[in-house]
Amino acid sequence: xxxxxxxxxxxxxxxxxxxxxxxxxVCLLNPKTLQGPLALEALQGLxxxxxxxxxxxxKLLFVHGSHAPNTEGAEAPQSAQAIQGFAVHLKMTGRLFxxxxxxxxxxxxxxxxxxxxxxxxxxxxxxKFGYLRVLNPQSLQDWAFLQKLGPEPLxxxxxxxxxxxxxxxxxxxxxxxxxxxxxxxxxxxxxxxxFRAGIAPQTPAHHLHSAQLLRLHAVLQAVLRESIAAxxxxxxxxxxxxxxxxxxxxxxxxxxxxxxxxxxxxAALQKIQVGGxxxxxxxxxxxxxxx
DNA sequence: AGACCCCTGGAC
DNA sequence: GTCCAGGGGTCT
Numbered sequence: 001x002x003x004x005x006x007x008x009x010x011x012x013x014x015x016x017x018x019x020x021x022x023x024x025x026v027c028l029l030n031p032k033t034l035q036g037p038l039a040l041e042a043l044q045g046l047x048x049x050x051x052x053x054x055x056x057x058x059k060l061l062f063v064h065g066s067h068a069p070n071t072e073g074a075e076a077p078q079s080a081q082a083i084q085g086f087a088v089h090l091k092m093t094g095r096l097f098x099x100x101x102x103x104x105x106x107x108x109x110x111x112x113x114x115x116x117x118x119x120x121x122x123x124x125x126x127x128k129f130g131y132l133r134v135l136n137p138q139s140l141q142d143w144a145f146l147q148k149l150g151p152e153p154l155x156x157x158x159x160x161x162x163x164x165x166x167x168x169x170x171x172x173x174x175x176x177x178x179x180x181x182x183x184x185x186x187x188x189x190x191x192x193x194x195f196r197a198g199i200a201p202q203t204p205a206h207h208l209h210s211a212q213l214l215r216l217h218a219v220l221q222a223v224l225r226e227s228i229a230a231x232x233x234x235x236x237x238x239x240x241x242x243x244x245x246x247x248x249x250x251x252x253x254x255x256x257x258x259x260x261x262x263x264x265x266x267a268a269l270q271k272i273q274v275g276g277x278x279x280x281x282x283x284x285x286x287x288x289x290x291x
Numbered sequence: 292a293g294a295c296c297c298c299t300g301g302a303c
Numbered sequence: 304g305t306c307c308a309g310g311g312g313t314c315t
Contacts, residue, residue: 002309002310003309003310006309032297032298059309059310089310089311090309090310091309091310091311092298092299092308092309092310093298093299093300093308093309108299125298126298126299126300127297127298127299127300127308128297128298128299129297129298129299129310129311130310145311145312170292171292174292177310179310179311186309186310187308187309187310188309189309232309233309234309235308235309236300236301236308236309237300237308237309238309255309275292275293276292276293276294277310278307278308
């Protein structure tokens, strides 16, 4: 599901539901849903930040919190004080919901966090690809995926964005999906941005002119912003933390539209494989000028 | 760069 | 049945 706009939407919709709450109890229903060196139980007693409960980095969602400092006579373990919260990767089918007390587990609930107002944070994930990771300074430092993440596409300037791809031989679509080059772009928004930029997805990056890369920067930012404004794209599984669907799937120009007419020129949209991923583009509007 | 792998469910 | 899916890791 979730690419940058969807994760951003979940972070935003989740924040008011958990701000200032304490985690009373945790329940891990699928052991593989927890990644990293720290036990989920380390979150018990954690107070989620009131001011900034959630944030996003690439496709990762962060929930920030801290344990109350040790007072004289209190016996919170020293290690607990270093816990900073947890991260969630939703992968393809992950969902985060907050339900009232007593709500039974769903068929695909993989982890459950009980909060001090009786509400429960559910992590549901049909395919079990997603994960939670409890964070402290060590856990953050040892997290290769996080440490290797490239810059945020909505924060990088056009010049630096172009420099990420200049001289690279890989296909531009595959590079856009590489989280170590640019963080947060997935299959939907790579295809949509390349269509808007008029660039064939299989073009080797070093064949792109500077003007094309600057154009790609502008349209990628535009499509991400438009999707965030629409609360993301719900193809199958994605929901906001409130259980709502997004609306940006109604604005797709190419994704999920193979064989249909190009909205710009009317030609039939074509489906190919690029970097092992299904890719839809318009052969007329996105010509392979390098061939 | 490409081929699998991790899983489950829905479409055909 | 077979193929497909918003992701990412690990092999050759």
